Amino acid sequence: MRNPLIILAFLSCLIFQSHAEVKQSNTQLTVEQRQLAFDDYWLTLLYYQKSDYTDSYESFVDDDRFFFAIGGKFNPDAELQANIDTFIEKPEFQCTFPARKKWLDKHLPSIAAHFPQVECKKYNEWRKKLNTESVVLVYAASQLNSPSSMYGHTFIRFDPYDVEKHSTYLSHAINFGATVPENASNFSYALRGLAGGYPGRFATNPYFEKIKEYNRAENRDLWEYKLNLTAEEVDRMLTHVWELQGINFDYYFFDENCSFRLLELIDVAKPGSKLVDQFPGVAIPIDTVRVVRDANLISEVHYRPSIRTDLENQLDSLPKDHRALAIQLSKDINVRETTEFKQLDKAEKQAIVHASYRLIRFLHNKDERSKAVASRSFKLLKMIRKESDIKSVKPERPLRPDLGHDTTMYSVQLGESNEHAFADFTYRASYHDLIDNIPGYDNGMSLNMGEVVLRAVEDSLQLQKAEFIDITSLSVRNDFMTPMSWMANVGAERQWTEGDDKLVARVSGGAGVSYEPLKFDRVFFMLTGRLEYNQGLDNHFSVAPGVTAGYLRTWQNSKSIITVSHYEFIDDLSRTVYKFEHNWSLSKNHSLRLHAKRSDNNNVDYDEFGVSWRGFF
Amino acid sequence: MKKILISAVLLTASSSAMAVAPGGPNCGWGNMLFEGQTGTASHVVASFTNGSTFNNTFGMTFGTNGCSTQGSLTYGGKEMIDVSLIMDEFTEDVARGDGEAITAVAVSIGVEEQDRANFKRSMHDNFDKMFPSEDVTTEHVVQTMFEVMESDEQLAKYTVAE
Numbered sequence: 001m002r003n004p005l006i007i008l009a010f011l012s013c014l015i016f017q018s019h020a021e022v023k024q025s026n027t028q029l030t031v032e033q034r035q036l037a038f039d040d041y042w043l044t045l046l047y048y049q050k051s052d053y054t055d056s057y058e059s060f061v062d063d064d065r066f067f068f069a070i071g072g073k074f075n076p077d078a079e080l081q082a083n084i085d086t087f088i089e090k091p092e093f094q095c096t097f098p099a100r101k102k103w104l105d106k107h108l109p110s111i112a113a114h115f116p117q118v119e120c121k122k123y124n125e126w127r128k129k130l131n132t133e134s135v136v137l138v139y140a141a142s143q144l145n146s147p148s149s150m151y152g153h154t155f156i157r158f159d160p161y162d163v164e165k166h167s168t169y170l171s172h173a174i175n176f177g178a179t180v181p182e183n184a185s186n187f188s189y190a191l192r193g194l195a196g197g198y199p200g201r202f203a204t205n206p207y208f209e210k211i212k213e214y215n216r217a218e219n220r221d222l223w224e225y226k227l228n229l230t231a232e233e234v235d236r237m238l239t240h241v242w243e244l245q246g247i248n249f250d251y252y253f254f255d256e257n258c259s260f261r262l263l264e265l266i267d268v269a270k271p272g273s274k275l276v277d278q279f280p281g282v283a284i285p286i287d288t289v290r291v292v293r294d295a296n297l298i299s300e301v302h303y304r305p306s307i308r309t310d311l312e313n314q315l316d317s318l319p320k321d322h323r324a325l326a327i328q329l330s331k332d333i334n335v336r337e338t339t340e341f342k343q344l345d346k347a348e349k350q351a352i353v354h355a356s357y358r359l360i361r362f363l364h365n366k367d368e369r370s371k372a373v374a375s376r377s378f379k380l381l382k383m384i385r386k387e388s389d390i391k392s393v394k395p396e397r398p399l400r401p402d403l404g405h406d407t408t409m410y411s412v413q414l415g416e417s418n419e420h421a422f423a424d425f426t427y428r429a430s431y432h433d434l435i436d437n438i439p440g441y442d443n444g445m446s447l448n449m450g451e452v453v454l455r456a457v458e459d460s461l462q463l464q465k466a467e468f469i470d471i472t473s474l475s476v477r478n479d480f481m482t483p484m485s486w487m488a489n490v491g492a493e494r495q496w497t498e499g500d501d502k503l504v505a506r507v508s509g510g511a512g513v514s515y516e517p518l519k520f521d522r523v524f525f526m527l528t529g530r531l532e533y534n535q536g537l538d539n540h541f542s543v544a545p546g547v548t549a550g551y552l553r554t555w556q557n558s559k560s561i562i563t564v565s566h567y568e569f570i571d572d573l574s575r576t577v578y579k580f581e582h583n584w585s586l587s588k589n590h591s592l593r594l595h596a597k598r599s600d601n602n603n604v605d606y607d608e609f610g611v612s613w614r615g616f617f
Numbered sequence: 618m619k620k621i622l623i624s625a626v627l628l629t630a631s632s633s634a635m636a637v638a639p640g641g642p643n644c645g646w647g648n649m650l651f652e653g654q655t656g657t658a659s660h661v662v663a664s665f666t667n668g669s670t671f672n673n674t675f676g677m678t679f680g681t682n683g684c685s686t687q688g689s690l691t692y693g694g695k696e697m698i699d700v701s702l703i704m705d706e707f708t709e710d711v712a713r714g715d716g717e718a719i720t721a722v723a724v725s726i727g728v729e730e731q732d733r734a735n736f737k738r739s740m741h742d743n744f745d746k747m748f749p750s751e752d753v754t755t756e757h758v759v760q761t762m763f764e765v766m767e768s769d770e771q772l773a774k775y776t777v778a779e
Contacts, residue, residue, distance in 0.1 A: 165730055166720065166721075166724045167717050167718075167720040167721040167724055168717070169698075169703065169717055169718060169720075169721035170698065170721050170724055170725060206698075206702075208702070208703050208706075208718075208721065209702070354713075357709070361705065374751045375751050377751075378748075378750070378751035381708060381709065381712050381748070382712075382744075382745075384709070384712040384713060385711075385712040385713075385741070385744040385745075
């Protein structure tokens with residue numbers, strides 16, 4: 001990448017100037033200067049990671065356009081030299097990488113003095129348009145019915161000066177996500193998206209598009225954590241964000257995901273913060289929020305409820321018969337002509353009409369457009385306009401998700417099973433089950449990955465259970481919504497078969513319905529299916545249809561669940577399990593749990609009791 | 618760093634990009650309001666990868682999905698928010714006389730803070746003019762909005778191209 005012009009300049013120096021001055025006009029770095037390439041900030045700017053075992057470096061960026069040196073992805077100092085050469089040879093690249101330019105100006109002023117002056121029109125326009133004064137980390141909370149969004153999502157928002165007096169609709173969001181090609185419309189693409197075959201890229205959008213996407217389309221609450229960055233730090237972040245335009249990273253769901261990349265941006269803004277170093281393995285979005293919080297980077301938190309949260313709150317705030325009226329009105333505009341509606345006072349009418357309008361909007365958000373619905377909602381809109389001064393009731397702010405229990409769990413349990421005492425040691429990589437401490441989490445959602453239970457019984461230690469994934473989603477049906485509840489489970493567990501407890505592998509799933517008979521309680525019923533690999537059975541692979549029903553109760557500081565599940569195997573074998581579990585929350589990260597279980601198998605019926613102590617970290 | 622592979626469960630169909638609504642004369646308020654969304658499967662993929670916009674826009678242009686009328690809605694050479702993209706929220710805000718969307722529109726056309734209450738009231742008072750039927754187009758809404766402003770002593774100054 002050496003520039004012939006530079007060499008020429010260098011030669012001319014040799015001829016026309018004294019030897020002493022040669023070095024100064026040279027842009028070839030000295031050995032000392034080359035050491036700057038291992039400066040923390042240069043490494044951060046180019047996403048270099050040092051290997052734990054060898055002395056080698058590798059950048060996270062998987063895109064040749066990000067490097068100028070051949071093999072620059074693995075070579076910070078060659079890359080430093082190549083950047084300098086390029087900034088001189090092709091000055092327009094100073095505009096592509098303004099953060100590097102700025103850093104070079106500061107740390108190698110004698111070299112940077114050789115950079116030709118350029119005007120970075122596009123970049124300056126972009127900065128002007130963003131007009132950023134503050135930066136907000138936004139957490140899109142998990143959503144019950146979509147398994148993939150259960151872990152939540154984070155992105156960053158850039159706010160202009162004095163945004164409180166204006167509208168965050170006009171702020172801009174920067175999001176890191178996988179780029180799915182437009183013609184990608186088959187299963188293999190879906191698979192690649194999860195397993196990490198797509199390039200990940202940063203994209204910026206107006207914030208109102210994000211609001212529409214999360215608050216409206218996906219029914220997810222947004223939590224806006226304002227960062228207390230200084231003007232200089234904000235400037236550093238933006239300067240660098242521009243460099244990421246169109247640059248590909250590999251996208252991986254677990255580690256190199258949306259949240260991880262954002263921490264890198266904060267590290268760029270705040271040299272030395274090293275937030276990225278806190279995630280050697282998995283970066284769960286809410287944990288990254290915690291890391292930012294613990295680094296004292298959050299100055300205020302704003303809650304933006306989803307359209308559904310808003311709507312449910314609005315309908316709940318109506319008296320029961322008014323709620324029914326609002327729902328009827330959204331289906332039939334003639335309800336407004338009934339005496340029941342007409343006799344209400346103005347304020348009551350306002351509340352009903354507004355809720356009704358919001359309801360029709362919510363219900364038809366995902367539908368094909370229909371003339372009838374448009375016409376009906378327009379009539380409601382005109383009624384709203386007549387009854388001006390409508391204030392919607394804001395939902396109460398729930399506990400901040402970052403203040404909920406931590407995501408990794410370990411527990412110790414003592415108990416008795418089939419008249420043998422046992423001790424269980426459990427590790428669960430993530431994240432939350434139906435009766436874990438609820439504050440900060442979505443009620444009725446259970447998402448567990450990577451759980452291992454070791455059981456000490458008599459003189460032996462055995463693998464009792466290994467859960468790869470275990471999801472339960474109890475979405476409540478009510479007078480205006482009819483979502484499905486479902487469960488899915490892949491793993492291995494001990495199962496009494498032929499008088500022996502064998503480790504069996506199984507995949508199970510189910511779908512059904514849940515209702516909320518009392519506030520925060522759930523009663524549910526599901527049809528299930530189970531595929532089991534069990535060497536103790538005649539058919540090693542066995543299939544069993546089944547049913548599961550249960551009741552989940554929420555108390556002041558605890559939760560209980562009673563479930564009954566029954567499976568009827570094709571091998572003329574049946575199993576029924578009755579289970580009661582209760583979880584007392586001791587503190588944010590500790591709980592005490594009790595369980596009692598009766599298993600009726602064809603030839604072995606047994607009982608089990610246990611008390612466990614659970615800790616989260 | 619370890620790359621943990623996970624398999625795709627529950628995924629079946631397409632991951633086609635966001636539905637693009639037809640623009641033009643039929644793109645009325647009723648249509649815009651209930652813009653079709655993507656199917657469940659693509660929704661799932663989108664959330665797994667968090668690839669929300671498939672056309673990976675980096676520039677600061679406003680999106681072109683929905684019934685965008687981008688290009689026709691600048692005035693005085695100044696770019697304003699594309700009202701069609703927030704039509705749903707804007708309409709309700711005009712009907713109620715307040716809200717984030719109507720504030721965003723006011724800010725984007727440069728209405729100063731002290732005049733915003735007046736702006737909102739004027740829009741609210743002229744709701745029937747701006748939204749004569751459910752077939753109203755964004756062009757009509759925006760044009761009427763400027764007409765209303767022009768006839769208002771305080772707001773007229775914001776409609777003059779600088």
